[in-house]
Amino acid sequence: MGEYFAGWFPADWEFLGYTLAALVQAILLIHVIALGAFVFIWAERKVSGRIQDRLGPTRTGGKFGWLQSLADGIKLLSKEDLMPKDADPILFKLAPYVSLAASFTAFVAVPFAAGWVALPLNIGLFFVIAILGLEVFGVILAGYSSGSKWSLFGAMRQAAQVVSYEVPLGMCVVVPVMICGTMDLVAIGEQQRGWFTNWLIFHDPFIFIIFWVYFACAVASVNRAPFDLAEAESELVAGFLTEYSGMRWSLFFMAEYGSMILVSLLASILFFGGWNGPIPIFTGLIDWFPDYLGNSWVFTTFANLVGVVNILLKASIGVIIMMWVRWTFPRLRVDQVITMCLKYCVPIAAVCLLGVMFWTALGIGFLNDLVPSQPRAMVRESWVEEGQRREAKRFDSLQTPSTDSAKGEVE
Amino acid sequence: MSSSNRSEIVELDVRTDEMLVNMGPQHPSTHGVLRLVLRTDGEIVSEATPHIGYLHRCAEKIGENLTPRQFVPYTDRMDCLAAMNMNLGWSLTVEKLLDYDLPEKVRHTRVIIAELNRIASHLVGMGTYGLDLGTFSPFLYAFREREKVLDLLEWVCGARLTYSYITPGGVTADLPSDWIGKCKAFLDQFEPQIPDYHTLLTTNAIFIKRTTGIGVLSAEMAIDYGCSGPVLRGSGVDHDLRRDGEPRYTSLYEGYDFEVIVQKDDSYLRDQDYPAVPDEAVLGDCWHRFYVRMLEVIQAIKLIRQGMDFYEKADGDWGKPIKLNAKLPPGEAYLETECPRGQMGFYIVSDGGESIPRRVRARSSCFSNLSVVEPLCRNCLIADIPAMVGSLDIVMGEIDR
Numbered sequence: 052m053g054e055y056f057a058g059w060f061p062a063d064w065e066f067l068g069y070t071l072a073a074l075v076q077a078i079l080l081i082h083v084i085a086l087g088a089f090v091f092i093w094a095e096r097k098v099s100g101r102i103q104d105r106l107g108p109t110r111t112g113g114k115f116g117w118l119q120s121l122a123d124g125i126k127l128l129s130k131e132d133l134m135p136k137d138a139d140p141i142l143f144k145l146a147p148y149v150s151l152a153a154s155f156t157a158f159v160a161v162p163f164a165a166g167w168v169a170l171p172l173n174i175g176l177f178f179v180i181a182i183l184g185l186e187v188f189g190v191i192l193a194g195y196s197s198g199s200k201w202s203l204f205g206a207m208r209q210a211a212q213v214v215s216y217e218v219p220l221g222m223c224v225v226v227p228v229m230i231c232g233t234m235d236l237v238a239i240g241e242q243q244r245g246w247f248t249n250w251l252i253f254h255d256p257f258i259f260i261i262f263w264v265y266f267a268c269a270v271a272s273v274n275r276a277p278f279d280l281a282e283a284e285s286e287l288v289a290g291f292l293t294e295y296s297g298m299r300w301s302l303f304f305m306a307e308y309g310s311m312i313l314v315s316l317l318a319s320i321l322f323f324g325g326w327n328g329p330i331p332i333f334t335g336l337i338d339w340f341p342d343y344l345g346n347s348w349v350f351t352t353f354a355n356l357v358g359v360v361n362i363l364l365k366a367s368i369g370v371i372i373m374m375w376v377r378w379t380f381p382r383l384r385v386d387q388v389i390t391m392c393l394k395y396c397v398p399i400a401a402v403c404l405l406g407v408m409f410w411t412a413l414g415i416g417f418l419n420d421l422v423p424s425q426p427r428a429m430v431r432e433s434w435v436e437e438g439q440r441r442e443a444k445r446f447d448s449l450q451t452p453s454t455d456s457a458k459g460e461v462e
Numbered sequence: 463m464s465s466s467n468r469s470e471i472v473e474l475d476v477r478t479d480e481m482l483v484n485m486g487p488q489h490p491s492t493h494g495v496l497r498l499v500l501r502t503d504g505e506i507v508s509e510a511t512p513h514i515g516y517l518h519r520c521a522e523k524i525g526e527n528l529t530p531r532q533f534v535p536y537t538d539r540m541d542c543l544a545a546m547n548m549n550l551g552w553s554l555t556v557e558k559l560l561d562y563d564l565p566e567k568v569r570h571t572r573v574i575i576a577e578l579n580r581i582a583s584h585l586v587g588m589g590t591y592g593l594d595l596g597t598f599s600p601f602l603y604a605f606r607e608r609e610k611v612l613d614l615l616e617w618v619c620g621a622r623l624t625y626s627y628i629t630p631g632g633v634t635a636d637l638p639s640d641w642i643g644k645c646k647a648f649l650d651q652f653e654p655q656i657p658d659y660h661t662l663l664t665t666n667a668i669f670i671k672r673t674t675g676i677g678v679l680s681a682e683m684a685i686d687y688g689c690s691g692p693v694l695r696g697s698g699v700d701h702d703l704r705r706d707g708e709p710r711y712t713s714l715y716e717g718y719d720f721e722v723i724v725q726k727d728d729s730y731l732r733d734q735d736y737p738a739v740p741d742e743a744v745l746g747d748c749w750h751r752f753y754v755r756m757l758e759v760i761q762a763i764k765l766i767r768q769g770m771d772f773y774e775k776a777d778g779d780w781g782k783p784i785k786l787n788a789k790l791p792p793g794e795a796y797l798e799t800e801c802p803r804g805q806m807g808f809y810i811v812s813d814g815g816e817s818i819p820r821r822v823r824a825r826s827s828c829f830s831n832l833s834v835v836e837p838l839c840r841n842c843l844i845a846d847i848p849a850m851v852g853s854l855d856i857v858m859g860e861i862d863r
Contacts, residue, residue: 103602200483204505204844276596277668285491285594285848381668382596384845385505 080169084155088308092120094367095374102378123301130297137198138294146196147295147302150189154309157182161316162237164326164358173438175236176224179317180217183272186310187213190274190281193303194291205290208385209274209281215389216271219396223265226258226407227251227321235438240325247329252322255415257406262322264400266369269314271388274307276377280385315369316362323365326358333357480508487516491594491848494858498835498851502844510839510847512832517862525822530556530630530810531786533822537808538624540824541860543586544802546579546615548860549628551799555808556630558710559795560784568632568781569714570773574645575618575627577762577769581652582611583802584755584762587855591752592663594852595672600662607655610648617641632781642770649763656759664756665737673749674742677838677850681746687837688830691804692758693854695724696751703800711799717772720765723757725750730757748853755855758802787817794821803827803855824863828856 057068093108096119100107108116134143160175162168172178187209194206230251231239243250252262271278282290292303319325327334333354383391483500486492495516501509521540525533530552537552538545550572557564589604612622617638619627627634663669679689684697694701702722704715721731725745730736736757743749792814798807804827811821831854838850 099598103599104606105602200481207504279596283596283845285596286845288489378597378599379662380597381592381663381666381672382845383668384672384843386843387671 076169080158081155084158084309084312085305087312088305089120089124091308091312091367091370092123092304093117094371098371098374099378102375127297127301132299133294133296135198135294139196139198142192142196143294144299146189146193147299147306148189149192150186150306151302151309153182153185153189154306154313157313158309160236161313162240162320162325163362164355165241166237167355167359168237171237171438172235174234176228176234176239176317176321179236179313180221180224183310183313184213184217186306189303189306190291193295194281197291197294199294201287201289201293202291205281205283205287205293208283208287209291211385212274212278212280212388212392213272215392216268216396219264219392219400220268220272222397222400222404223261223268224317224321226261226404229404229407230254230258230411233435236320236325238435238438240320240327243324244327244334245331247324250322250324250327255407255410257403257410258322261400261403261407262318264396264403265318265322266372268392268396269318270373270376271392273310273314275311275373277380277383278388279377279382280388283382285382311370311373312366315366315373318369319362319365325365326355326362328357328361479503485510485847491852493590493851493856495862496832496851496856496858498839498847500844500847505843505845507839507842507844507847510835512835514829514832514858514861517858519863521863522822522824525810526819529787529817530790530819531783531788534629535624535626537824538626539859540826540863541583541801541803541806541828541857542623543857544579544583545623545625546575546628547583547799547801548806549626550576551797551801551806552808553628553630554710554799555795555797555810556784558797559790559793559810559812560630560788561791562631562784564632565778565781567773567776567778570769570776571633571637571780572628573714573718574637574766574769574773575615575633577765578611578614578645580762580802581759581766582608582615584759585611587755587802588659588663588752591852591855594848595669597662597669600659603655603658603662607652610652614641614645614648617644629783631784634783636780637773642774645766645770649766653760653763656756659756660737664753665740670740670742670749672845672849673747673752673853674740675744675747676842676846677748677853678744679746679751679834679838683834683837684746687834689804689834690827690830691800691802692723692751692754693804693831693834695722696754696853697746698725698750700724700726703798703805707800708797710797715765718765718768720761720768723754723761736760748849751853751855789815789817790819798825801827803857803860804831806860826860826863828854828858829861832856832861 055068056072057065060068093116097107097115108119110116111122112118134140157179159170160168160172160178162175168175190209191206194202194204194209197203227239228234231242233239239251247253252259274281280290281287282292287293292300295303331338333350337351337354481502483502484497485500486497487495492498497513497516499511499513500507519539521536524536528536534549534552537548541548556562585604585608589601589608592598592600592604615625615627616622618641619625619634621627679693679697681697681699684694684699689697690701700722703711704720705712705722723730725739729739730753739753740749790812792812794809794811796807796809798805800806805825806827807825809821809823809825810819812819835851835854839847842850
């Protein structure tokens with residue numbers, strides 16, 4: 052895309068083309084995520100409505116209230132942008148953008164189908180987890196700068212909670228990395244190709260437990276009930292959100308939904324085969340007729356589109372389970388949240404990590420050996436080669452004298 | 463600089479600052495306009511001081527300018543969640559002053575209506591307690607059932623919150639002709655749903671973690687502070703005015719078979735049918751106060767069923783109210799009744815010869831129950847404050863009057 056736009060401009064002005072390409076990609080990505088938040092905010096209203104024996108929105112947009120999020124958005128946009136007198140003006144205004152940017156940037160490295168990723172990174176998983184951890188900065192800034200005691204409480208709680216839960220979360224995501232031997236999310240997803248028995252969650256019993264630990268930690272790190280201590284309505288009014296109104300408030304809200312979608316996408320890639328369906332229809336066809344279908348641009352694109360539907364379905368199930376949990380359980384107390392992390396999640400994750408290590412080292416079979424599939428090592432090799440090819444290409448482009456450095460950074 | 467001074471400086475350097483935080487009067491979990499001033503060190507609250515008076519409407523003074531029947535709507539507005547019980551307390555007090563005897567039929571009407579209102583009130587207590595602990599769904603389940611109770615009460619008197627139905631002398635109107643059938647249908651539908659509430663709250667693992675062992679109110683302390691109602695019985699004191707009160711009040715419940723919900727010998731009477739007490743629970747903690755309310759709902763259902771049978775068999779008229787400007791005899795009367803939140807007392811003094819009383823006073827149950835907040839909320843976490851205050855189930859309108 053960058054090269055295409057660069058062609059529009061005269062020599063020495065090609066960086067404009069690359070900037071344009073980056074802008075287009077960023078806007079596309081932001082819209083995909085914003086639309087996801089849009090859909091899930093509506094879904095949350097409907098799900099909570101049904102759980103609570105009511106209907107939820109029914110009229111906005113004709114049927115099912117499907118335009119409710121838009122109506123909410125318009126309402127929030129038209130609200131007054133209030134700032135308390137005691138607030139630190141710069142930090143107060145900056146905080147929502149930090150949260151939103153952190154939540155949305157992580158999507159840059161998340162693949163939606165084989166090779167369909169905005170920025171192919173060989174340390175994709177590491178990047179996503181690191182960026183996700185940055186979201187807490189926005190919350191701490193918001194709480195600190197609001198000039199409200201309740202906000203400060205919320206921020207401190209969030210800091211304590213996220214820092215604790217990053218430890219078991221990190222341990223949980225290390226397990227798929229260890230099995231797959233790569234941090235490239237595309238490669239991890241592709242190694243689970245084939246029947247559903249090939250998904251990593253069926254690799255061994257330990258990883259099955261690890262998934263639940265991951266889910267608990269993910270819920271805690273995106274600050275959802277029963278771990279929503281930072282905004283704990285009945286205790287801290289609204290925690291770090293207390294002094295925010297209108298659009299700034301909704302930016303935090305969108306960041307929360309963005310993170311929810313992100314951790315669910317990550318769960319589906321790491322444990323549930325990502326874009327690979329339970330029964331390999333399209334990938335199976337490609338494997339059978341590699342010469343006809345494998346080379347057909349139309350067919351592989353179609354297979355990838357089905358893959359996108361697959362991964363979005365899996366992620367939606369994850370998000371809906373989070374909603375279900377939220378509308379069922381009371382909130383934990385702050386000491387209980389930290390206790391759960393340090394006394395249960397960390398030891399379980401550590402033991403399972405060891406368990407998976409031995410399981411893999413000893414080469415014991417489990418459910419994933421029921422249906423024979425392509426060995427993971429072979430898939431990995433092919434992706435390592437692919438990565439090397441990509442590196443070489445980038446290296447070549449950097450070596451060509453007519454291009455400047457900006458070209459190498461945007462593909 | 464002397465050595466003692468230096469050590470003091472070192473200590474000050476290490477010490478973290480305490481922060482005074484205002485919880486309320488505008489706060490989601492202070493049940494209206496209660497204001498708590500918290501002295502906090504991080505998450506730990508070392509002191510919580512309740513401040514009241516934001517909802518003071520001079521109800522007692524107004525009572526000195528109105529006739530007893532005109533004052534009934536003001537009793538509605540004291541405890542707006544259990545207005546029928548407030549009407550009942552006031553009416554019985556006035557009847558005591560007048561030495562007025564009730565017809566048989568109105569006795570059962572009053573029991574049915576008061577107990578129905580008790581169900582509605584405890585449902586709100588249960589639902590908002592869930593809200594205080596951060597779960598929203600049980601609140602809406604509770605309100606769904608409460609709506610049906612309010613429908614029944616609306617049918618009786620036309621109002622859904624401030625009824626003014628029970629008045630000195632009887633009730634404003636007889637029960638509608640097929641009301642009893644509708645009420646039976648409601649109870650048949652409501653009773654099987656109670657296990658749902660137990661699943662969502664009483665036996666929920668997080669709920670048990672949040673409520674057991676905190677806010678422990680010993681029996682001696684509960685008596686010393688004048689607590690009453692479920693707060694007192696949750697501490698294991700076997701005291702219920704419906705059984706232990708004055709004859710004028712207990713005679714309403716004559717012939718009724720019901721149990722006073724209190725833990726005896728480490729178990730509740732109904733333990734076999736309803737969830738057992740978890741091991742972590744300590745007598746007098748928030749969980750017990752909540753559980754007593756849940757079981758009292760069952761007792762109220764039992765009482766209503768009996769009351770409806772008695773009502774259908776009873777003869778006599780339905781109890782015409784006294785005249786609006788009936789002359790009061792000289793003297794005074796004080797009567798306490800068992801409201802959903804505890805002992806609600808009304809006091810009336812009359813000089814005689816006039817229809818307007820000299821003095822009207824109300825003894826609030828929530829006021830005494832709220833007074834235990836200060837000793838209970840010492841050295842707890844911020845998250846425990848809503849859990850403890852919510853378990854007392856206060857209504858600010860009754861405290862401030």
